[in-house]
Amino acid sequence: MWRRIIYHPEVNYALRQTLVLCLPVALGWLFGDLQKGLLFSLVPACCNIAGLDTPHKRFFKRLIVGGSLFASASLLMQFLLLKNVPLPAILFALPLLLGVLGEISPLHARLLPGTLIAAIFTLSLIGRLPIWVPPLLYIGGTLWYGLFNWLWFWLWKEQPLRESLSLLYRELADYCDAKYTLLTQLTDPEKALPPLLARQQKAVDLMNTCYQQMHMLAASRNNSHQRLKRAFQVALDLQEHISVSLHQPEEVQKLVEQSHAEAVIRWNAKTISARLRLLADDILYHQLPDRFNMDKQLGALEKIARQHPGNPVGSFCLYHFNRIARVLRTQKPLYSRDLMADRQRRLPLLPALRSYLSWRSSALRTAGRFAVMLMFGASLGLLFNAPKPYWILMTIMFVSQNGYKATQVRIQHRAAGTFAGLVIAAASLHFAVAESLVLLTMLVITFVSYLFTRKFYGWSMIGFTVTAVYSLQLLALNGAQFLLPRLLDTLAGCLIAFAGMIWLWPQWQSGLLRQNAHDALEADQEALRMLLGPEQSAEKLAYQRVKVNQAHNSMFNSLNQAMQEPGFNAQYLKDMRLWVTHSQFIVEHINAMTILAREHTMLPPAMAERYLQSCEIALQRCQQRLEYDGPGQQNNVMSEAENINEGAMTVLELHVKRIIGHLNVMHTISSLAWSQRPHHGHWLLPLLRKRQDNQQ
Incomplete structure (x- = not known):
């Protein structure tokens, strides 16, 4: 039972994120300096956005680069403001300066929003701490975050890869079920194929994620990863045989009318999908699978194929189901692949810079979009006499996503979650509660919020907003004064991000269809x-x-x-x-x-x-x-x-x-x-x- 709880992906993720945030707060409270502990715990937000918790063979090198960028951006922000450089000008130049990271690699591109959030968060610390404290805070917080995650991944033994493989096996099971449940409904591909395409898309996306994690974990050189490497190769074989189609609906219909082939084929498919779901649980919860046999199902299918030799459907299904059953029985791939053959090479800085300075660079467009949105947000804050509009700027960074629909959904969830969280916080601030009980409640709310954040972002935002208000209350004893301004700032940031996604160099997917079609034909x-x-x-x-x-x-x-x-x-x-x-x-x-x-x-x-x-x-x-x-x-x-x-x-x-x-x-x-x-x-x-x- 404990395996089902402790190895569950959402529980494991929530536990890791809660501990890395709350341990500094607990230590600060024990040593009588709660404010320093709360400030220190805010650094992991930048590290999360920057993807510094991603398992990687250059894990500590990325930590050094990330911490250096956070500290440099914080120091640069304070220095330029002391020289009376306008905040909108700083926020316009900083994204354009850091945007070259997007040309080096997709993983480096995640450092851009993390660094910008570090610079924006520094605005709230100016005037309260000496100029050298925020950079040291970022360096120390990044070091703590990296060491904690390194220890966590060392203790939990390839858990991120196990989660991805488990999801891949479940998606293959759903794909197999959907494909052969619709066996007699595939006469109109325009209606029947889109659901199968969606299933196929999820499976291929998960395969790509597993490929990346194989590289990050350097699975080819670590003996402890060999079983997971073999499980991934088995999944590749399964996807090959499940995704193949005969594309002769009239022959399928003829065979179904002449025999009980539909029930037999579905029996085989259900047996395969049930086994795949069992293997998904075994991979996730560190268990060894039991023996597998589907000779009865294959025997019934072979009998139908013999009785109807002129119909290709029976022999087709028998061939592919036989290969799938062999893979599931032996737990070995049909042949060995070199999974490291597609090793990604990093683009050096100077070639990346040349590519970045082209008008066609998507990284330049992304950096330009951030630059204009942040400049406008800072100007709006100055217009309303708010010299440190960090909440507007943070909202812009948190809700901005790659696509139009993703940004729209994130904006809706964040605005609704923030409003609900502020209402709950406003009602609860009227009660006089001991500090220890407040911290314990914040710990529980943080854990529950992280349980939902990857699937239900809006619900998690309610909890995060409550903890943010109480953090301000503990830091400055004026959390109630921030309720209405924070709501207005959130709405303003959401509107700026939405306008930026529509009008500032949007990457319209309908316009990218031609390039993607070209790429597909070339492949x-x-x-x-x-x-x-x-x-x-x-x-x-x-x-x-x-x-x-x-x-x-x-x-x-x-x-x-x-x-x-x-x-x-x-x-x-x-x-x-x-x-x-x-x-x-x-x-x-x-x-x-x-x-x-x-x-x-x-x-x-x-x-x-x-x-x-x-x-x-x-x-x-x-x-x-x-x-x-x-x-x-x-x-x-x-x-x-x-x-x-x-x-x-x-x-x-x-x-x-x-x-x-x-x-x-x-x-x-x-x-x-x-x-x-x-x-x-x-x-x-x-x-x-x-x-x-x-x-x-």
């Missing part, structure tokens, strides 16, 4: 070159298959977010959803071809080369169709591919021909949809053309 093209080329390396094919899934995932994410943007073109996005549906079919065919190629099911070299040429022509036509609005060529690559082989077609040939068919449909959809696309930033085109003419 498909590279995979087909490997599959139909002369050299077929199992490791390279496995990694390229994952890249194909990830590229399609990015496109699917962009489409989902674009549907939630204001003023989107409904007809354009409806056509693009159909385009993405056919792209998913191609991904599943590439998954199936990867399995066949690994088992040495290949085409003759001359035939493979001609099929590859047809695929590349079809891919290039799709890419060119995304580039311009003019009339496209009407030649049908599928008709050319049909004449390559006059004999009986192999399974690999069927997959290639279906890929070409989907590409032809995608080209037709692009011809209709691309002319209807939204033109975000269309007013910039004349200016850009004029600049190009001047350069020529």
Whole structure:
């Protein structure tokens, strides 16, 4: 029972965050300096935003860099204010100076908001502490935060990776259930496929997270991680076989009408999903799995396949379920992969700086957005005679997210949670309560809030607001005076962040669909070159298959977010959803071809080369169709591919021909949809053309 509690992801996270915050407060209270303990406990908020609790092989190096940036930003803020530099000018320059971190790596990019929060928090300390105290506070707080998390991860033995693997196995179980529960409902892919795409998207996202954590934990060199490494390779095999589809709904319907195949296939799928959920719990709670056997289920499916040899559905399901059962029974992958083959390399500072100084740099746009929002927030504070508008600025930083919808949801949750928390705090401040009881209540509220913060941000904000008010009450004995100003500051910060996300260089996902579609087609093209080329390396094919899934995932994410943007073109996005549906079919065919190629099911070299040429022509036509609005060529690559082989077609040939068919449909959809696309930033085109003419 204790394993279920202590190893639960939310409990483990809440316990870690509560202890790292509350231990300094407890020590300060015991030694009679509660205010210093409260100030020291606020530094972990910057470390959380900066991602300094992420397990990493350069863990202490990142701590040194993070602590140095926090201290430098705090010292720079105080020095410039002493030199009478206006606060809006400081907050405009600081994000642009630190924005280059976003070009180095995604993990370094998280240091930008953390450093800005450290500089903003320094505003509340100016005049109360000597100039050298806040930098030392940040250095000491970061050191405490890093040492505590290092000890925690050392004690809890790969718990972050276990949590991700457990979620991946559960998502694969849900995906298997959803796919084969809808077995007879897949006649209309436009309606039936989107739920499956959402499941597939979550699974691929979790695979990507596990890849990153493998690198961070350096799993290839640590023997204690070998079991988790093997479990991840098993998950990759499972995803390969679960995601493959036959795409012959008429054959499925025929087999279901002629036999009880639907019940048997669902029986196999339910057995697999139940086993996956059991393995997810075993991984998370450090338990060894028991023996597994599904011979009865496979025997019933084999009988149906023998009784209907002319129908491909039975043999197809038997083949893939058999491979899945083998993996689940042996708990070993079908073949060994080099999980470190895609090791990410950091971009050096000077090349990152050159890339950052380009107008196309997303890091520059992000830094510019923060700079303008913070400058406006500081100017608004000065306009209302608030020389230290740190609460407005902190709200801007906390609610600003990468996407429009994410920022909108965060703003709604934060505003509602802050209002409810202030009401509760205002009512409770009227009671005279002992200091020790107040601290104990704050400890309980902090723990409960962290239990909900990752899934229910709005509810957690109620608790965090109550503890923030009581922290001000303990620090300055004037928490009641801050209630109404803090509410107004929160609303002002939310409005500034929302306006900034809409009007300040927004990364509209509907505008990014074309680039994501290009990336997906390029990943498909590279995979087909490997599959139909002369050299077929199992490791390279496995990694390229994952890249194909990830590229399609990015496109699917962009489409989902674009549907939630204001003023989107409904007809354009409806056509693009159909385009993405056919792209998913191609991904599943590439998954199936990867399995066949690994088992040495290949085409003759001359035939493979001609099929590859047809695929590349079809891919290039799709890419060119995304580039311009003019009339496209009407030649049908599928008709050319049909004449390559006059004999009986192999399974690999069927997959290639279906890929070409989907590409032809995608080209037709692009011809209709691309002319209807939204033109975000269309007013910039004349200016850009004029600049190009001047350069020529």
